[in-house]
Amino acid sequence: MPLRDLLLGLVIVAIWALNIIVIKLGVAELPPLLLTTLRFILVAALLVPFHPVARHQLPFLVMISATFGTLHFALLFIGLGQAEAGTGALLVQMGTPFATLLAVIFLGERLSAKRLAGLVLSFGGVVVLAGGPSLPSPLPMALLLLSAFGWAVSQLLIKKGPNIAPLALAGWTALFAVPQVALGSWWFEHDHMSAMAAAGWFGWGAVFYTAVMSSIVAYGLWYGLLRRHPVSRLAPLSLLVPAGAVVLGIVLLGEALNAHILIGGAMVLAGVALIVIRFRALFGR
Structure with missing residues (x-):
């Protein structure tokens, strides 16, 4: 990979790692579903007018908005x-x-010994993380794992669905997710106007950063790299995102690094690496 593309990949990793920190800071000033709604509104406003889709693609986009927009992003926030x-960044991995399990069950994909070992390592890592002090109750773990499951379902749907340009997919998914998440915010959260009026740099900065930097800029750059390089070359870069989020959490938020995070996180990332990285292709064999 040319040095320019490697540096570009590291910039993308930094944007996505910082995105986890930004969300964490943002939900301290804005209710999470309200923040998610505002993020979707901004993404849709910036992308939908410039990325039209065919009418027959709209039902598919509505379905993706439920799994990717609502189930993944809302529960993540x-x-x-x-x-x-x-810890959240590791669990979302x-x-x-x-996605591998769903592909085996519903798409009939073969589960090789390497991928099976990756699954065992990943789920073992979650067990180790669950035993640590980072998650004081089962609720955050359940929400983050459900968020990860929503991402997995969305990837299978996208794989089998119509071919839609990435930014068009992001924009229209956000548009159709707005009423879903807004309804949840209206039902479960209160004092929306007061929260928006009281929000400062962290709250409104999170709306901008998660919409523009993470969803539009980073994904746009990432898909540009995918057009120039095979997935096997880029997969190792994506695994740096949770590691970066752990480091940034320690540096910027004062989070503690304990044995459960080190061991469980390493197991999760090693398992994901076994699943996604084609080592022969990576080393040119």
Whole structure:
């Protein structure tokens, strides 16, 4: 990989790792579902007018908005409000093992010994994380694992669904997710106007950063790299995101690094690496 593309990949990793920290700070000033709603509104406003889709693609986009927009993002924001940023970033990586299991069950994909070992390592890592002090109750873990499951379901749907440009998919998914998440915010959260009026740099900065930097800029750059390089070359970079989030959580939020995070996190990342990385292709064999 040319040095320019490697540096670009590291910039993307930094944006996504910082995104976890930004969400954590944002939900301290804005209710999580309200923050998610505002994020979707901004993404839709910036992308939908410039990325039209065909009418027959709309039902598929509505379905994706429920699994990816609502189930994944809404639960991610809620979960990060109650868990440490680094632990949350590691748990969300379970989307890859979930997607692997769903592909085996519903798509008939073969489960090789390497991928099976990856699944065992990943789920073992979650057990280790669950035994640590980072999650004071089962609720944050359940929410974050459900968020990861929503991501996994969405990836299978996208794989089998119509071919839609990535930014069009992001924009229209956000548009259709707005009423779903807004309804949840109206039902479960209160004093929306007061919260928005009281929100400062962290709250409104989180709306901007999660919408523009993470969803539009980083994904746009990432898909550009995918057009130039095979997935096997880029997968190791994506595994740096949770590691970066753990480091940033310690540096910026004062989160503690304990044996459960080190061991459980290493198991989760090693398991995901076994699942997604084609080592022969990575080393040019």
